[in-house]
Amino acid sequence: MKYYENLAEMYVGDDVSPDFYAWVFPKCDHVAVGTGTVCSKQNIKQFQRAIRNRVKPKIHGGEIIKVEAHPIPEHPRPTRVRGRVALVGDAAGYVTKCSGEGIYFAAKSGRMCGEAIVRASENGEKMIVEADLRREYLRKWDDEYLCTFKFLDILQRVFYGSNGGREALVELCGKEYVQRMTFESYLYKKLAKGNPLEDVKMAMDTMGSLIRCNIVGREMMDSFDKTMTLRM
Numbered sequence: 001m002k003y004y005e006n007l008a009e010m011y012v013g014d015d016v017s018p019d020f021y022a023w024v025f026p027k028c029d030h031v032a033v034g035t036g037t038v039c040s041k042q043n044i045k046q047f048q049r050a051i052r053n054r055v056k057p058k059i060h061g062g063e064i065i066k067v068e069a070h071p072i073p074e075h076p077r078p079t080r081v082r083g084r085v086a087l088v089g090d091a092a093g094y095v096t097k098c099s100g101e102g103i104y105f106a107a108k109s110g111r112m113c114g115e116a117i118v119r120a121s122e123n124g125e126k127m128i129v130e131a132d133l134r135r136e137y138l139r140k141w142d143d144e145y146l147c148t149f150k151f152l153d154i155l156q157r158v159f160y161g162s163n164g165g166r167e168a169l170v171e172l173c174g175k176e177y178v179q180r181m182t183f184e185s186y187l188y189k190k191l192a193k194g195n196p197l198e199d200v201k202m203a204m205d206t207m208g209s210l211i212r213c214n215i216v217g218r219e220m221m222d223s224f225d226k227t228m229t230l231r232m
């Protein structure tokens with residue numbers, strides 16, 4: 001604990017995660033030693049052991065108080081309000097696809113829900129019911145952010161599912177317009193309003209990149225298959 005009092009660490013490498021990173025950071029009276037993966041969930045225990053091994057000298061003498069693993073809550077949950085209970089932040093599933101960003105949406109949803117309760121209860125003068133939370137919190141949150149979450153979900157499915165898709169994304173991100181739209185969307189946490197002409201061009205570039213990269217991927221696999229056949 002002493003070593004990590006004012007320190008957080010990030011570790012990379014196939015032993016601790018094939019597609020993400022591992023971490024150590026201090027919490028109130030203990031340290032969190034963890035790792036993440038999307039493509040190799042079944043091996044999570046092995047990665048947890050590996051990160052503990054890597055930091056062994058620094059946590060020497062420490063006691064393991066809890067071992068746990070959770071999926072990142074990247075889908076707004078179908079039920080976020082029931083009775084007089086409302087979920088916000090990770091509990092509501094407010095981590096975006098693609099960026100894994102959840103801090104802003106946790107703080108924002110907490111605030112929106114708190115303000116909704118104050119409004120609906122007329123500053124604490126009357127008891128609220130489920131319909132108040134739905135109207136004053138859920139509907140407002142969905143109006144503001146659900147589209148962004150859905151768009152990022154589609155983006156992740158298209159671009160993050162294969163090497164071809166990832167290469168297409170890298171190619172697209174070389175374009176100044178794509179960079180500006182991405183930057184503004186990240187900054188303001190909403191899909192940036194674009195220029196219709198540029199949007200059409202971006203859609204065509206996207207198709208072009210996807211077709212090109214998938215073809216390149218297929219060609220590479222074909223030539224790999226041929227080489228293997230020749231060798232055998």
Ligand SMILES: Cc1cc2nc3c(=O)[nH]c(=O)nc-3n(C[C@H](O)[C@H](O)[C@H](O)COP(=O)(O)OP(=O)(O)OC[C@H]3O[C@@H](n4cnc5c(N)ncnc54)[C@H](O)[C@@H]3O)c2cc1C
Nearest residue numbers: 023036088089090091094095100101102103104105106107
């Ligand atoms: C490895 C990793 C990297 C991340 N990187 C980023 C990033 O770069 N940017 C970003 O925006 N987001 C990131 N996130 C996501 C972000 O951390 C979360 O979305 C955000 O912290 C959610 O905030 P929250 O308040 O909803 O939940 P939490 O931060 O999980 O807070 C919930 C709190 O409730 C406490 N608690 C739980 N049960 C009880 C109980 N029964 N009684 C009392 N207390 C309880 C927990 O101890 C915890 O302190 C990352 C997440 C992970 C795992």
